[in-house]
Amino acid sequence: MNIHSSSPAHLFQPLTLKSITLRNRIGVSPMCEYSSNDGVATDWHLVHLGSRAVGGAGLVMAEATAVSAQGRITPGDAGIWADKHVEPISRISRFLKEHGAVPGIQIAHAGRKASAARPWDGGAHLADADGGWETIAPSPLAFGGELPKIPRAMTEADIALVQSEFAAAAGRALAAGCELLELHAAHGYLIHEFLSPLTNRRTDRYGGSFDNRIRFLLETTRAVRAVWPERLPLAARLSCTDWVDNGWDIEQSIELARRLKAEGVDLIDCSSGGTVPDAKIPVGPGYQAPFAERIRREAGLPTAAVGCITEPTHADEIIRNGRADIVLLAREFLREPYWPRLAAKILGKKDAVPAPIQYGRAW
Ligand SMILES: Cc1cc2nc3c(=O)[nH]c(=O)nc-3n(C[C@H](O)[C@H](O)[C@H](O)COP(=O)(O)O)c2cc1C
Numbered sequence: 001m002n003i004h005s006s007s008p009a010h011l012f013q014p015l016t017l018k019s020i021t022l023r024n025r026i027g028v029s030p031m032c033e034y035s036s037n038d039g040v041a042t043d044w045h046l047v048h049l050g051s052r053a054v055g056g057a058g059l060v061m062a063e064a065t066a067v068s069a070q071g072r073i074t075p076g077d078a079g080i081w082a083d084k085h086v087e088p089i090s091r092i093s094r095f096l097k098e099h100g101a102v103p104g105i106q107i108a109h110a111g112r113k114a115s116a117a118r119p120w121d122g123g124a125h126l127a128d129a130d131g132g133w134e135t136i137a138p139s140p141l142a143f144g145g146e147l148p149k150i151p152r153a154m155t156e157a158d159i160a161l162v163q164s165e166f167a168a169a170a171g172r173a174l175a176a177g178c179e180l181l182e183l184h185a186a187h188g189y190l191i192h193e194f195l196s197p198l199t200n201r202r203t204d205r206y207g208g209s210f211d212n213r214i215r216f217l218l219e220t221t222r223a224v225r226a227v228w229p230e231r232l233p234l235a236a237r238l239s240c241t242d243w244v245d246n247g248w249d250i251e252q253s254i255e256l257a258r259r260l261k262a263e264g265v266d267l268i269d270c271s272s273g274g275t276v277p278d279a280k281i282p283v284g285p286g287y288q289a290p291f292a293e294r295i296r297r298e299a300g301l302p303t304a305a306v307g308c309i310t311e312p313t314h315a316d317e318i319i320r321n322g323r324a325d326i327v328l329l330a331r332e333f334l335r336e337p338y339w340p341r342l343a344a345k346i347l348g349k350k351d352a353v354p355a356p357i358q359y360g361r362a363w
Contacts (some may be wrong), residue, residue, distance in 0.1 A: 011316040012344065012352035015058065015326055017233035017266050017302065020179050022102050022326070023351065025319050026340045027059035028052045029306050029328035030106040030182070030237075032077065034118040039066060039079020041088040049092055052333055053101035054061040056340030056353035059326065060096050061104035062089070064184050065173075067165040071109030071190065074118045075131060080107060080169045081346035086176045093177030099356060106237065107169045109162060111190030112137040112151040112199070124246075125149040138160075138194050138216070139201040145277040159206065159216060162190070174228060180267075181228050183221065186239040187274030191217050196248040196254070196275050214256050218263055225264040235304070236260055237269035240291035243279040250291055257299035266297050269328065271305040284308060293323035305329050312343035 009015075015022045028049070035044040041062075049060050064080045066072040079085055082142035093103040115132045116125050124146040126132030136158055152161070166183070173181050185191035193199040194216035200207045206215050221236070228234055240253040257268045270292040273281050281287075288307035296303040305324035310332045311316050318324050333339055341363070344352040355363030 008320045008322065009325070011312070011319050011327070011347065012349050013319075017180070019231040019232055022058035022361050023100055024056070024058040024340060025326045026057050026315070027104070027304065027326050027328040028057050028061055028333050028345070029330035030061045030063045030184075031330050031334070032063045032073065034074050034076035034120075036076055036078045039069065039072070039085055041078055041085070041092060044090070044247035045078070046092050049097070050095045051337040052064060052267040053096040053099040054356050056344070057101050057333070058340075059104050059180060059328075060101045061106055061180070061182060062092070062178075062207065064106050064108035064110075064189075064308065065169070067107050067109050067162070069110075070114060070133060070136065071162075071165070072114055072301060073110040074083060074116050076118050076274065077198060080105075080172045081165065083172070086172050086342050088179070089173070093179075097177070102179050103177060104235075105176075105178040106184050107180040107185035109165070109190035111135065111148055111188075111193045112141070112143055112149070113174040113189055115149060116147060122146075122221070128134050137190065138199060138207060141199060141201065143188065144275065156204070163216075163220045163223045166220050166308065167227045170224045170227040174232075180233045180235060182237055182269060183217070183224065183226070184237055185217055186237040186271045188239070188276070189274070191220065192239050192248070192275065195252070196240060196242055198244060198247045198275050210252060210255070214259060217256070218259060221260060221263040226237075231265070233266040234264060235267040235269050236265050237271055239272045240288065240295070241272050241276055242275040243273055244276060247275060248329040250294060253291065254295055254298045257295045257301060261301045265301070267302045267304060267325070268292075268299070269306065270295060270324070271306055285310070286314060289318055289323050292318075293322075296322070296324060297327060302326075306330070312346045315343065316347055339345055
């Protein structure tokens, strides 16, 4: 794809990534639902994701899906560490495709933020007596606040094991019919914990210098790319900055994006934060879009903008001005599963989101 094409794209223009074409530039951002049983997706997921496909999204990305039981944030997290997880995800993928959306999935390991209660149960770390489990991270540093548990520092054997779990998860995502795979390297979870100097204090080849801190992700990407077919797009979600002095920042993200591109990553999903509890984050409409814009321009690969994008004109402006290749919405899609249809009406492109035949003229 020529991302610097002279005719500007717009929100309803299809986007081709590798052999996959999204019908528009609107995606459902991954959202944990904490509604799985031993990692197995449920009817909730079919309805939650399926309704956004019916609503017209081009990409519907399933939530952070744990590559191991240990890598779950909570006991209710979705998982993809066993073959029993595949068929329920396949059912969802089939439905999403039937309704014109590309099924994506985010694979994740929660690192030191694992072993917590579901948000509606308070979200704090679970004591072992309450079903908690051992957490692992690059260094034995607790997140703090409601997540005080000190993780065990990973050995090189742990590192190799988790990387093989990511690769196995990619294989299962493929078997489940997913067409876009995203590595969750953001929000203070395991991969991001390796990237950030705030959470990575290792003195071996996985810590210290920039090259050492990105090694875990680059090796994981390589292992995943060996399993995830060349014809399908691979994405990585980054926290483009920790919003903390001397932490991970946009300059490092740009250089990392270049290295990820060389490893076969096709899209950088540009988020931020999550490393430490006390970061001062200037949240506001499109506050992370400048990261998508810079990475797109300076690393030369497609990006996704996400974060407080709710207005159709704003979403369209981000695409038209080449600030990102796709916009992802999370909370606005919870409020309005038919957001693409609504956006098409507001932008004067009513026919851009055709009705499912079942709804016909009522659309
Ligand atoms: C309920 C909920 C669950 C989320 N779960 C995930 C997740 O699984 N993986 C992830 O990368 N981000 C997750 N996020 C962050 C969103 O994907 C998104 O980046 C963030 O909410 C900002 O977008 P928004 O302003 O459109 O909501 C979640 C957000 C919400 C509201």
